[in-house]
Amino acid sequence: MAKLTETEPMRVVEETPAYWRVVFDYPPFNIVDADVFQALQDLLVRMDTTESLRVVVFESAIPDFYLAHFDLTGKLGNIMTAIGASGLPILMDTFVRLTKSPVVSIAKIRGCARGVSSEFVLACDMRFASRENTRLGHPELGVGLHPGGGGTERLPHLVGRGRALEIVLSANDFDGDSAERYGYINRSLPDAELDGFVEALARRIASFDRRALAAAKNLVNQVSLPPADRLLDAFTSFGAALTWPEAQHRIQAVVERGLQRDASFERAWPEVLGNLVATEKQAESDDKQN
Amino acid sequence: MAKLTETEPMRVVEETPAYWRVVFDYPPFNIVDADVFQALQDLLVRMDTTESLRVVVFESAIPDFYLAHFDLTGKLGNIMTAIGASGLPILMDTFVRLTKSPVVSIAKIRGCARGVSSEFVLACDMRFASRENTRLGHPELGVGLHPGGGGTERLPHLVGRGRALEIVLSANDFDGDSAERYGYINRSLPDAELDGFVEALARRIASFDRRALAAAKNLVNQVSLPPADRLLDAFTSFGAALTWPEAQHRIQAVVERGLQRDASFERAWPEVLGNLVATEKQAESDDKQN
Amino acid sequence: MAKLTETEPMRVVEETPAYWRVVFDYPPFNIVDADVFQALQDLLVRMDTTESLRVVVFESAIPDFYLAHFDLTGKLGNIMTAIGASGLPILMDTFVRLTKSPVVSIAKIRGCARGVSSEFVLACDMRFASRENTRLGHPELGVGLHPGGGGTERLPHLVGRGRALEIVLSANDFDGDSAERYGYINRSLPDAELDGFVEALARRIASFDRRALAAAKNLVNQVSLPPADRLLDAFTSFGAALTWPEAQHRIQAVVERGLQRDASFERAWPEVLGNLVATEKQAESDDKQN
Numbered sequence: 001m002a003k004l005t006e007t008e009p010m011r012v013v014e015e016t017p018a019y020w021r022v023v024f025d026y027p028p029f030n031i032v033d034a035d036v037f038q039a040l041q042d043l044l045v046r047m048d049t050t051e052s053l054r055v056v057v058f059e060s061a062i063p064d065f066y067l068a069h070f071d072l073t074g075k076l077g078n079i080m081t082a083i084g085a086s087g088l089p090i091l092m093d094t095f096v097r098l099t100k101s102p103v104v105s106i107a108k109i110r111g112c113a114r115g116v117s118s119e120f121v122l123a124c125d126m127r128f129a130s131r132e133n134t135r136l137g138h139p140e141l142g143v144g145l146h147p148g149g150g151g152t153e154r155l156p157h158l159v160g161r162g163r164a165l166e167i168v169l170s171a172n173d174f175d176g177d178s179a180e181r182y183g184y185i186n187r188s189l190p191d192a193e194l195d196g197f198v199e200a201l202a203r204r205i206a207s208f209d210r211r212a213l214a215a216a217k218n219l220v221n222q223v224s225l226p227p228a229d230r231l232l233d234a235f236t237s238f239g240a241a242l243t244w245p246e247a248q249h250r251i252q253a254v255v256e257r258g259l260q261r262d263a264s265f266e267r268a269w270p271e272v273l274g275n276l277v278a279t280e281k282q283a284e285s286d287d288k289q290n
Numbered sequence: 291m292a293k294l295t296e297t298e299p300m301r302v303v304e305e306t307p308a309y310w311r312v313v314f315d316y317p318p319f320n321i322v323d324a325d326v327f328q329a330l331q332d333l334l335v336r337m338d339t340t341e342s343l344r345v346v347v348f349e350s351a352i353p354d355f356y357l358a359h360f361d362l363t364g365k366l367g368n369i370m371t372a373i374g375a376s377g378l379p380i381l382m383d384t385f386v387r388l389t390k391s392p393v394v395s396i397a398k399i400r401g402c403a404r405g406v407s408s409e410f411v412l413a414c415d416m417r418f419a420s421r422e423n424t425r426l427g428h429p430e431l432g433v434g435l436h437p438g439g440g441g442t443e444r445l446p447h448l449v450g451r452g453r454a455l456e457i458v459l460s461a462n463d464f465d466g467d468s469a470e471r472y473g474y475i476n477r478s479l480p481d482a483e484l485d486g487f488v489e490a491l492a493r494r495i496a497s498f499d500r501r502a503l504a505a506a507k508n509l510v511n512q513v514s515l516p517p518a519d520r521l522l523d524a525f526t527s528f529g530a531a532l533t534w535p536e537a538q539h540r541i542q543a544v545v546e547r548g549l550q551r552d553a554s555f556e557r558a559w560p561e562v563l564g565n566l567v568a569t570e571k572q573a574e575s576d577d578k579q580n
Numbered sequence: 581m582a583k584l585t586e587t588e589p590m591r592v593v594e595e596t597p598a599y600w601r602v603v604f605d606y607p608p609f610n611i612v613d614a615d616v617f618q619a620l621q622d623l624l625v626r627m628d629t630t631e632s633l634r635v636v637v638f639e640s641a642i643p644d645f646y647l648a649h650f651d652l653t654g655k656l657g658n659i660m661t662a663i664g665a666s667g668l669p670i671l672m673d674t675f676v677r678l679t680k681s682p683v684v685s686i687a688k689i690r691g692c693a694r695g696v697s698s699e700f701v702l703a704c705d706m707r708f709a710s711r712e713n714t715r716l717g718h719p720e721l722g723v724g725l726h727p728g729g730g731g732t733e734r735l736p737h738l739v740g741r742g743r744a745l746e747i748v749l750s751a752n753d754f755d756g757d758s759a760e761r762y763g764y765i766n767r768s769l770p771d772a773e774l775d776g777f778v779e780a781l782a783r784r785i786a787s788f789d790r791r792a793l794a795a796a797k798n799l800v801n802q803v804s805l806p807p808a809d810r811l812l813d814a815f816t817s818f819g820a821a822l823t824w825p826e827a828q829h830r831i832q833a834v835v836e837r838g839l840q841r842d843a844s845f846e847r848a849w850p851e852v853l854g855n856l857v858a859t860e861k862q863a864e865s866d867d868k869q870n
Contacts, residue, residue, distance in 0.1 A: 033861050104749055125745045141498045151515050158740040160448040161514035162476050165415045168506050169394055169495055183473070183763070187741050192472035202852035204751055208721045209826045216726035219814050222807055223733050224741035226513055234509050246499045274494035431788045443803050451804035452766050455705045458796050459684055461787055473763070485697035515813040516803055524799045536789045565786035 009036045012043065017052035018206035023060035029068040031267050032116050034077025036067070041084065041092045047103045054206045054213060055104040057198055058124060063135070064267055066109050067117035072143070072251050073260055080239055086131050088228065091116075092235050093152050095123035099225055102214035104205055108198045109185070111268060114139050114173070119149035122158070126201075127185035130194050134176040135267075136184065142171035142273025143246030143254055148238020153226035160185045196223065250276055300328045300391070302333065307342035308496035313349035321558050324367025326357070330384045331374065337393045344496045344503060345394040347488055348414060353559055354423070356399050357407035362541050363550055370529055371543050377517065381406070382525050385413035385440050389515055392504035394495055398488045402557065404429050404463070409439035412415070412448070415507065416491075417475035420484050423464040425557075426474065432461035433544055434537030434564025438528020443516035444450040449473045463560050540566055587743035589616045590600050592623065597632035598786035605641035609648040609846050611698050612815045614657025616647070621664065621829045627683045628676050634786045635794060637786070638704060639780055642846055644690050647697035652723070653840055660819055667810065671696075672815050677704035679805055682794035684785055688778045689765070693848060694753070699729035700861050702738070705748050705797065706781075707765040710774050714756040715847075716764065723834055724827030724854025728818020733806035767838040767851055 009026035022043065024030045047053060058228030084093025086100075098105055107121040109129035113136050119128050121136070124289065129136065140146050146263045147168060155164035159182045167174065189197050205213065241247055253276050258265035296306025299316035311334060314320045337343060350356045388395055394430045396412040399419035403426050411426070419426065430436050437458060443452035449472045457464065457474065466478030479487050495503065531537055543566050546578075548555035602623065604610045619795045623838035627633060639645045664673025666680075678685055687701040689709035693716050701707050701716070709716065720726050727748060735744035746766065747754065756768030769777050785793065821827055833856050838845035 034762075044561050052300075070748075071291060072486070088681060104745070124742075124814060125749070128741050141495075141502055144499050145504050146509065148503050152506060152509035154741075156447075157548060157736075160473050161444075161510060162414075162416050162448060162456035163473070164510050164514065165394070165493075165507060166476050168510060169498075169503060170491055171498070172494070180761075181470075181672060183740050185741070186746050191390055200854075201746075201750055204752070205721075207854050208751070209724050210828075211824065212721055212724050212726050212821065214828070215821065216721060216816055217745060219726065219732035219810075219817065220736055220741060220748060222746050222813070223810055224736035224744065228514055233512070237505055237509065241505065242497075244501065247502070248497075254778060274490075277497060401669060431785075431792055431796060434789050434792050436792050436799065442796060446737075446800055446804035450802060451734075452704075452706050452738060453763070454800050454804065455684070455813065456766050456781075458800060459705070459788075459793060460781055461788070462784070471760075520799075520803055522793050523802070527795055527799065530680035531795065534789075534791065537792070540789075564780075564787050567787060 018054040031069035033075040059108040063112040066113040069114040070116040111151040122154040129176040130191040131176040135173040137173040308344040323365040349398040354401040356403040359404040360406040411442040419466040420481040425463040427463040428562045434540040438563035442476040598634040613651035613655040639688040643693040646693040649694040650696040702734040709756040710771040711756040715753040717753040724830040
C-alpha cells in the first residue's frame with residue numbers, strides 16, 4: 001500500500017547500518033495520532049528484522065515540540081481497539097514491543113512531550129533531555145482523564161510512588177533538570193551538548209555486539225518491566241475515562257482555547273489546567289450577570 | 291462520645307469543600323500516641339465519605355516538631371492490638387487506608403519527624419519539606435528496636451535498598467536537601483517558599499475530578515504499594531522487639547535523658563544514640579571508681 | 581589447610597569486636613579471581629559466626645584500584661561451577677550471602693571498581709565513594725559479554741530501568757558524583773572526608789544491638805532483593821557468553837592492549853571500548869594496504 005510522503009510523520013536516517021536516527025516531523029506540533037502509531041509499528045518491524053541494527057535515537061525536527069500529546073480531536077483510527085503482535089491493543093503494543101526489542105532505543109528530548117508522548121519516552125530504553133528546552137509531563141488529570149499508555153505503571157519504578165503521584169496528579173510540566181532530579185529522565189544536558197552526548201553514546205553502543213546487547217537488555221527487563229495485566233488495566237480504564245462527561249467537558253474546553261491549533265497555547269497549556277473549570281464557572285456567572 | 295477540645299491532637303481547616311488542611315497541634319511536641327491515631331482514624335472516615343473532597347495537606351502548628359515520634363512512655367492504647375477496617379492493627383490500618391484513600395494526601399514537613407512519624411509521611415501520597423527546618427529519620431535502631439509501621443517496606447521502593455538500609459541502620463536524621471537527594475521526600479524547598487508551593491499544588495489538584503484522581507492514584511498504587519503480608523510481618527516483629535530487654539534498657543536511657551520532656555533533647559536526640567550504651571558503661575565504670 | 585601470607589588477597593583489621601575493616605591488598609590491581617572469592621567465602625563464615633560483630637567496611641590498600649574487575653586471563657578456579665552454601669554457584673553465592681548476612685556491610689570506594697567489582701559493591705548494604713577518585717561501571721558489553729553477578733538484577737531497583745540500561749549498555753565509567761546522582765551509590769564525598777564519614781557511621785552502627793540490626797536488614801531485604809531465579813538466569817547466560825567467539829575476540833583484544841598488565845591502560849580501559857573492533861578493522865585494512 002503506497003503512502004504519500006507528505007503524510008509520513010517521521011523519517012529514518014540510517015547513520016550507519018548499526019545506528020539509525022528517527023526524526024519526528026509532523027507539523028505543526030507532532031501530535032500523536034493513528035498515523036504516528038502506524039509509522040512506529042512499521043518501524044518496529046524494520047528494527048527487529050534488520051540484523052545489523054543496534055541502536056535507534058528518537059528526536060524531533062520541530063523546535064519546540066518533541067511529540068506534543070495524544071490527539072484530542074479524534075484522529076485515533078483503530079489504535080485503541082485493534083490488537084497488535086504482542087496481543088495488546090496497538091497503542092500499548094507499540095510501547096511494549098519497543099521495550100522488548102533487541103534494538104536499543106534512546107529518546108533525545110527537545111520541546112514538549114506530554115501524556116502519551118511522555119509514555120513513549122518512558123518506553124524508550126534511555127531518556128536524555130535539553131536543559132533549556134524540555135516540558136515533560138502528564139496533563140491527563142487536567143482534562144479529566146488519567147494516563148493510559150503505561151505512565152502510571154512505568155513512573156513509580158523510575159521515580160518512586162511519591163514523585164510518580166506528584167507527576168501524574170499535578171498534571172504539570174517538568175523541565176529538564178527537575179525531570180533528572182526526579183529520575184524521570186536519565187540526564188538533563190545543556191542544549192548545546194545534547195546532540196554530541198547522545199551521538200557519542202549511540203555510536204559507542206552501535207559498536208557492541210547485538211547478541212550481548214539483547215541479552216543484557218532482556219535481563220534488565222526481567223526485573224524492571226511492569227506486568228502486562230497492569231498495563232492493560234490502565235489502558236482499559238483510560239478507554240472508559242474518555243467517555244466520562246466531565247472529561248469530555250474539559251477536553252472541549254482546552255480544544256476551544258486553542259489546543260492543536262494555537263502554537264503559543266499548545267506550548268504552555270498545562271498552565272491553565274488548574275483554573276479550567278473555575279474560570280469557566282466564573283465566565284458562566286459573568287454571562288448570567290450580563 | 292464527646293471529646294474535650296483541649297485533647298484533640300489535630301484540627302481540620304476546610305479551606306474549600308475540595309481542599310482541607312489538617313494541622314497537628316498537640317503540645318508540647320506532637321508525640322504520636324493513641325489519641326493521634328484515633329484522630330487519624332476519625333479523619334479517614336470523614337475523608338472517604340466527603341464527596342467534595344480532593345486533597346488534604348498535613349502540617350504542624352508547633353514550630354520545631356512536625357510529629358515527633360512514637361510515644362515511648364506507654365500511651366499506646368489499643369493501636370497495637372485492635373483491628374481496623376482494613377483487617378490490620380490500628381497503627382498499620384491507619385497508614386494503609388491513607389495510601390488507598392481516593393483523597394490525595396500531602397505532607398508539608400517542618401521540624402522533627404522521626405520513626406512512626408516518618409512512616410506517616412511515607413504513607414502520604416507526596417512529601418514536601420522545609421530546607422532549613424527538617425529532621426526526618428528512623429532512630430528506632432538506636433533504641434534497640436526497628437521500624438514497624440511500614441518504613442522498612444516503603445523506603446526501599448523510594449530510595450533503593452542501599453539508601454533504605456543507611457536510613458534505617460544509621461538511625462540518624464536527614465535534613466531536607468539530603469532527604470530530597472535520596473528520594474525520601476519529593477522535594478526540599480526554602481522555608482519561605484514551602485507554604486506557597488504546597489498551597490498552589492493542593493488547589494490545582496482540588497480543581498480536578500475526584501473520579502479521575504481516584505483512578506490514577508489506584509493505578510499507581512497497584513505497582514507501588516508494599517504487600518500487606520510484608521507490612522504485617524514488620525509490625526509483628528516490631529511488637530516483639532518492644533519486649534526485648536536491650537530495647538527496654540535503651541528506651542529507659544533516652545527517657546531518663548529527657549525524651550518527651552526536654553525540648554532541646556527532643557529536638558536532637560538521635561545525635562546521642564551512637565554513644566548511648568558506651569557512655570552508660572563509662573558512667574558505670576566511673577561510678578565504680580568513685 | 582595452611583595458606584601462604586603473600587597470596588592472601590585481603591586482610592581483616594578488627595577495629596573493635598563489633599567493627600572490622602576488610603582491606604583488599606592484592607597487587608598490582610586487586611583483580612577479582614578465584615582467590616578473592618575464596619577469601620570472601622572464608623570471611624562470610626567468620627562474619628556470621630562472630631556474635632560480637634555488627635559491621636564490616638570493605639576498602640582497598642591500592643590507591644587507584646578498589647577491585648579492578650573479573651580476571652579475564654582465566655584464573656577462575658571453580659567459582660563458576662562449584663556450589664556454595666546458598667545452593668548457588670560460588671560467585672553468586674558469595675554476593676547473595678553478603679546481602680543476607682546479619683552483619684552490615686559498607687563499601688568504601690576509592691579507585692576503579694568495574695564489572696564483577698561493581699557487583700560486589702552492589703551486594704554490600706551501603707556504598708560510599710570518593711568524589712575525586714572513583715571509576716565505577718559495567719564494561720562487560722565492551723568485551724562482548726554482559727553482567728552476570730547480579731548487576732542487571734540489582735541496578736534497576738536502585739537507579740530505575742533507564743539508568744540501569746545506560747550503565748550496562750554504555751559500558752562506561754561513572755565518577756562519584758554521577759554515581760550518587762543516579763542512585764548507584766549512597767553518597768559521593770570529598771576524598772578527604774570519606775574515611776571520617778564511613779568510620780563514624782560504622783562505629784555508630786557497631787554500637788547498636790545485633791538482633792535489631794539483623795531484624796531490620798531482613799525486613800528491608802524482603803522487599804528489595806532480586807529473586808534467586810533471576811540471579812541464576814543472569815549467571816547462566818553470562819557463563820554461555822564467555823564462550824561466544826565475538827566475546828573471546830574482544831577479550832583477547834583488551835588483554836593484548838595491556839589489561840591486567842599495564843597500570844595506565846588498566847586505569848582507563850573502558851575509554852577504548854567504543855573503538856575496539858573499529859580500530860582493529862582499520863588496522864587490518866591498513867595492514868592489507870601495506
